[in-house]
Amino acid sequence: MSPAAATPASPGTARVVLPREPEPEPVPDGTTFPKLLNALADRHGEARIALQEKRYGIWQPVPWAAYRTRVRDFAHGLAQLGVRPGDVVAVLGDNRPEWLISELGAQSLGACVVGIYPTSVGEEIVHILAHARVRVVVAEDQEQVDKLIRLWNRLDSVDTVIYYDPRGLEHYDQDYLLEFTAVEARGREYEQAHPGWLDEQIAAGRATDIAVICTTSGTTARPKLAMLSHRNLLSMGRSLMAIDPLGAGDRYVSFLPFAWIGEQMLTLACGLQAGFTVSFPEEANTVRADLREIGPDVMFSPPRIWEDMLSSVQVRVGEAGWLKRAAFAWGQRVGGRVADRRVKGQRARPPDRLLRPIAELAALRPVREQLGLTRIKRCYTGGAPLGPDVFRFFHSIGVNLKQIYGQTEICGIAVAHRDDAVTFNTVGGPIPATELAIADDGEILLRSPAVFHGYYRNEEASRDAVDQDGWLHTGDAGYLDENEHLVVIDRAKDVMRAPDGARFSPAFIENKIKFSPYVEETVAFGGDVAGSARQFITALITIDMRTVGAWAEREHVSYTTYTDLAQKPAVYQLIAEEVHRANQDLPESVRVRRFLLLHKQLDPDDEEITRTRKVRRGVISERYGELIEALYGDADSVTVRSTVTYQDGTTAERKIELAILAMDGFTPAPKRRRFAWSGR
Amino acid sequence: MSRAYRHSLNGSRLEPGALQLEIDGVALRFGGVQALRGVSLAVLQGDIHAIIGPNGAGKTSLLNCLSGLYRPQSGSIRLYTADADAHELTTARPSRIARWGVARAFQNIELFKHMTVLDNLMLGRHVHMKHSVWHSFLYFGPARRQEITHRQLVEEVIDFLEIQAFRHAEVGALPYGIQKRVEVGRALCLQPAVLLLDEPMAGMNTEEKEDMARFILDVNDLAGVTVVLIEHDMEVVMDISDRVTVLDFGRKITSGSPAEVKANPEVIEAYLGEEVG
Numbered sequence: 015m016s017p018a019a020a021t022p023a024s025p026g027t028a029r030v031v032l033p034r035e036p037e038p039e040p041v042p043d044g045t046t047f048p049k050l051l052n053a054l055a056d057r058h059g060e061a062r063i064a065l066q067e068k069r070y071g072i073w074q075p076v077p078w079a080a081y082r083t084r085v086r087d088f089a090h091g092l093a094q095l096g097v098r099p100g101d102v103v104a105v106l107g108d109n110r111p112e113w114l115i116s117e118l119g120a121q122s123l124g125a126c127v128v129g130i131y132p133t134s135v136g137e138e139i140v141h142i143l144a145h146a147r148v149r150v151v152v153a154e155d156q157e158q159v160d161k162l163i164r165l166w167n168r169l170d171s172v173d174t175v176i177y178y179d180p181r182g183l184e185h186y187d188q189d190y191l192l193e194f195t196a197v198e199a200r201g202r203e204y205e206q207a208h209p210g211w212l213d214e215q216i217a218a219g220r221a222t223d224i225a226v227i228c229t230t231s232g233t234t235a236r237p238k239l240a241m242l243s244h245r246n247l248l249s250m251g252r253s254l255m256a257i258d259p260l261g262a263g264d265r266y267v268s269f270l271p272f273a274w275i276g277e278q279m280l281t282l283a284c285g286l287q288a289g290f291t292v293s294f295p296e297e298a299n300t301v302r303a304d305l306r307e308i309g310p311d312v313m314f315s316p317p318r319i320w321e322d323m324l325s326s327v328q329v330r331v332g333e334a335g336w337l338k339r340a341a342f343a344w345g346q347r348v349g350g351r352v353a354d355r356r357v358k359g360q361r362a363r364p365p366d367r368l369l370r371p372i373a374e375l376a377a378l379r380p381v382r383e384q385l386g387l388t389r390i391k392r393c394y395t396g397g398a399p400l401g402p403d404v405f406r407f408f409h410s411i412g413v414n415l416k417q418i419y420g421q422t423e424i425c426g427i428a429v430a431h432r433d434d435a436v437t438f439n440t441v442g443g444p445i446p447a448t449e450l451a452i453a454d455d456g457e458i459l460l461r462s463p464a465v466f467h468g469y470y471r472n473e474e475a476s477r478d479a480v481d482q483d484g485w486l487h488t489g490d491a492g493y494l495d496e497n498e499h500l501v502v503i504d505r506a507k508d509v510m511r512a513p514d515g516a517r518f519s520p521a522f523i524e525n526k527i528k529f530s531p532y533v534e535e536t537v538a539f540g541g542d543v544a545g546s547a548r549q550f551i552t553a554l555i556t557i558d559m560r561t562v563g564a565w566a567e568r569e570h571v572s573y574t575t576y577t578d579l580a581q582k583p584a585v586y587q588l589i590a591e592e593v594h595r596a597n598q599d600l601p602e603s604v605r606v607r608r609f610l611l612l613h614k615q616l617d618p619d620d621e622e623i624t625r626t627r628k629v630r631r632g633v634i635s636e637r638y639g640e641l642i643e644a645l646y647g648d649a650d651s652v653t654v655r656s657t658v659t660y661q662d663g664t665t666a667e668r669k670i671e672l673a674i675l676a677m678d679g680f681t682p683a684p685k686r687r688r689f690a691w692s693g694r
Numbered sequence: 695m696s697r698a699y700r701h702s703l704n705g706s707r708l709e710p711g712a713l714q715l716e717i718d719g720v721a722l723r724f725g726g727v728q729a730l731r732g733v734s735l736a737v738l739q740g741d742i743h744a745i746i747g748p749n750g751a752g753k754t755s756l757l758n759c760l761s762g763l764y765r766p767q768s769g770s771i772r773l774y775t776a777d778a779d780a781h782e783l784t785t786a787r788p789s790r791i792a793r794w795g796v797a798r799a800f801q802n803i804e805l806f807k808h809m810t811v812l813d814n815l816m817l818g819r820h821v822h823m824k825h826s827v828w829h830s831f832l833y834f835g836p837a838r839r840q841e842i843t844h845r846q847l848v849e850e851v852i853d854f855l856e857i858q859a860f861r862h863a864e865v866g867a868l869p870y871g872i873q874k875r876v877e878v879g880r881a882l883c884l885q886p887a888v889l890l891l892d893e894p895m896a897g898m899n900t901e902e903k904e905d906m907a908r909f910i911l912d913v914n915d916l917a918g919v920t921v922v923l924i925e926h927d928m929e930v931v932m933d934i935s936d937r938v939t940v941l942d943f944g945r946k947i948t949s950g951s952p953a954e955v956k957a958n959p960e961v962i963e964a965y966l967g968e969e970v971g
Contacts (some may be wrong), residue, residue, distance in 0.1 A: 070850070299859045
């Protein structure tokens with residue numbers, strides 16, 4: 015996240031924007047996560063549930079006291095394995111109670127954890143483990159253990175792999191493998207031999223100790239390892255809860271990777287301070303159903319999740335009978351009018367005040383129920399920009415979705431919408447205890463107690479990120495609107511200059527196109543690409559296999575694979591209509607003139623998007639340079655050689671011809687496939 | 695607190711490699727049609743034993759004899775589950791054979807389409823439920839405890855076959871590949887000694903086939919269940935089987951490892967034809 019300038023400068027003459035709320039109580043020096051867990055276990059014992067995981071079709075509860083016992087056993091087990099204060103323990107797996115037990119166990123004895131995305135493969139895993147000099151890795155199951163075994167020769171620092179799902183591992187005889195329960199059993203023996211030892215360790219913990227190392231999403235380069243202390247995370251949690259209070263009765267479902275700061279933040283930083291129950295879904299493909307069962311009060315997800323939910327509603331409404339469609343269209347219009355006023359802090363107009371409850375019963379609540387958002391009080395989106403249309407949709411059905419802005423280096427949240435001021439194009443104002451300034455070159459600067467302790471073993475990058483006065487240089491370009499709300503343009507280096515000279519963000523164009531349920535990802539090009547000025551805007555688009563596949567079935571278009579489907583002329587026409595619609599909302603100079611549908615989806619295994627699904631523009635313009643050239647040429651097709659990396663790390667090459675469609679002179683077919691209610 | 699399975703899905707207590715199923719001179723006739731002409735073969739504990747052959751070779755007839763649906767006119771089929779006692783299958787009722795541990799997944803899905811996945815799987819436990827009508831009716835005491843134990847095993851099968859997302863879905867509404875998996879799941883719920891699979895991959899796409907092959911291997915490898923398999927996809931058969939028996943016109947041509955069978959000239963002529971040659 016190094017800023018454009020070589021030597022970072024403080025805001026200087028720029029005015030600093032302060033939050034409108036008072037600062038919350040600062041985090042005391044002695045507060046750490048393990049101590050908070052102790053306090054909760056003392057207070058609630060077996061009476062309240064700390065964690066629950068759906069297993070075998072039933073929510074299996076772990077009360078606070080049992081949670082603490084498991085954390086203590088595991089901490090002793092780690093000590094027995096030789097983990098010392100300051101060490102880094104890695105965790106590689108999906109969200110399960112054992113993830114948090116490992117994390118709190120490590121923190122209890124003064125060590126910290128680094129989370130690895132469960133979808134990570136090869137180089138990424140080696141890089142993180144080697145860079146953090148990890149000795150003990152906690153891996154979930156056979157899948158993760160197999161990855162480590164395959165990489166074993168290159169993992170010099172690692173000496174123990176602990177797994178918590180033994181199914182399928184019965185016959186493995188590697189001597190560095192240990193089952194989680196065996197480590198806990200060793201821990202209990204260790205405790206017998208060293209009574210009171212762990213309590214001393216926990217008491218010695220300081221708020222400034224490093225609690226978590228988070229990999230930065232790395233749209234730019236290899237992930238860097240950001241060190242976050244207990245104070246960083248806890249103060250961020252306090253600031254967030256100062257504007258949006260959370261209590262012990264709130265429900266939360268943890269289904270996004272713990273390697274992502276957002277999940278750490280809500281589950282631990284907020285969870286252990288508010289003392290609410292964290293629920294873990296059964297499997298990745300049951301998340302939707304499990305969400306519906308729990309009905310969370312609060313959620314924080316990257317745009318991808320919200321976009322997915324929106325497309326599933328769009329598809330289902332599109333397939334419903336005319337009566338349901340009409341009811342939903344009407345309900346959503348009423349809800350939209352009410353929401354438009356509410357987000358400005360105004361009451362609905364009198365007729366809508368009467369109609370809203372009817373709309374709620376007839377149309378809006380059933381839709382929220384389907385999405386598992388019946389109870390939701392607030393939810394957040396962050397990590398990447400979310401299109402205003404998606405925002406408006408969620409508000410119209412009565413979901414209080416708010417944009418937050420921040421990065422791993424400041425624990426995820428620094429700027430957020432307030433309930434009465436959700437403006438769709440801004441990210442709101444700084445949260446309590448946070449200062450915000452715009453540098454002279456337009457870079458966003460932030461300062462708060464949540465600013466991180468630097469990158470692990472990378473002082474140069476750390477110096478670039480935080481200056482002497484404690485300002486975090488975000489590397490994002492932005493400005494303040496008339497209400498002093500922050501508008502984020504894009505990564506400073508991604509901001510483009512349109513042919514007519516105006517500055518614009520490709521993300522703005524991309525989001526317009528991505529509002530279509532049929533589009534999964536878009537990468538827009540234009541302005542100064544690869545050093546040369548382009549005359550117009552073009553785009554690479556990937557389709558959403560689920561929605562386009564369903565559409566193709568309805569339209570009797572037969573297809574085999576993603577590649578095949580994406581190259582159907584009918585699909586091109588479908589997407590062209592969507593691009594046409596998006597173009598209507600865009601200023602003349604930044605309308606998309608030519609586009610092509612990529613032969614594959616963007617995949618984190620190919621390093622084209624990050625694990626949190628942010629497009630890696632650099633990788634894409636390099637890898638698809640030929641395609642981009644062709645988009646600016648005259649040809650109506652281009653041949654691509656594609657190398658695909660499979661899950662197991664092997665690669666394969668193929669040759670595919672991709673069509674290019676020009677939007678000049680494109681006229682949409684009259685009245686086709688418009689959903690009744692999506693009149694945008 | 696360990697996440698390991700608590701129930702073994704394998705109903706046999708034989709050592710791997712021990713003789714489990716002994717088919718001796720089985721002949722089956724429908725009027726003038728001779729479906730099986732004195733077939734003899736041995737299935738060993740822990741094997742995946744494939745039975746292949748052209749259409750009408752008698753594969754399904756043989757499986758039907760094993761599960762007791764057909765009574766062969768001559769010959770015997772003996773099932774060994776523990777060291778001492780052998781069960782004669784040719785004279786037993788199908789329900790008895792199921793209780794001895796021969797479970798079967800059918801070629802055409804034979805599930806209750808309007809019941810949920812869970813209910814279909816619980817039905818697989820039915821032969822093991824021992825409480826009386828009176829207990830079951832009031833659902834107390836032993837009935838309740840048993841139901842819970844059985845549900846645990848069923849849930850482990852659900853987990854094993856990765857069908858958690860469909861637990862409460864009606865079977866009829868599920869995709870074909872998932873229905874097949876449920877069909878195998880119901881057979882597994884019997885805790886079988888021998889699992890009979892009749893074309894488990896018929897009509898599947900490549901991805902579904904790969905999934906199913908994976909599950910069959912897991913059932914065999916991890917749970918240790920003996921599998922007798924009829925399958926047309928040669929690639930799959932040669933990939934996953936330990937032993938292959940080839941039938942043609944109701945007669946056994948050969949039996950052996952996939953490599954041996956592939957090299958047998960009679961097999962090449964009778965069945966594989968020019969594909970291999």
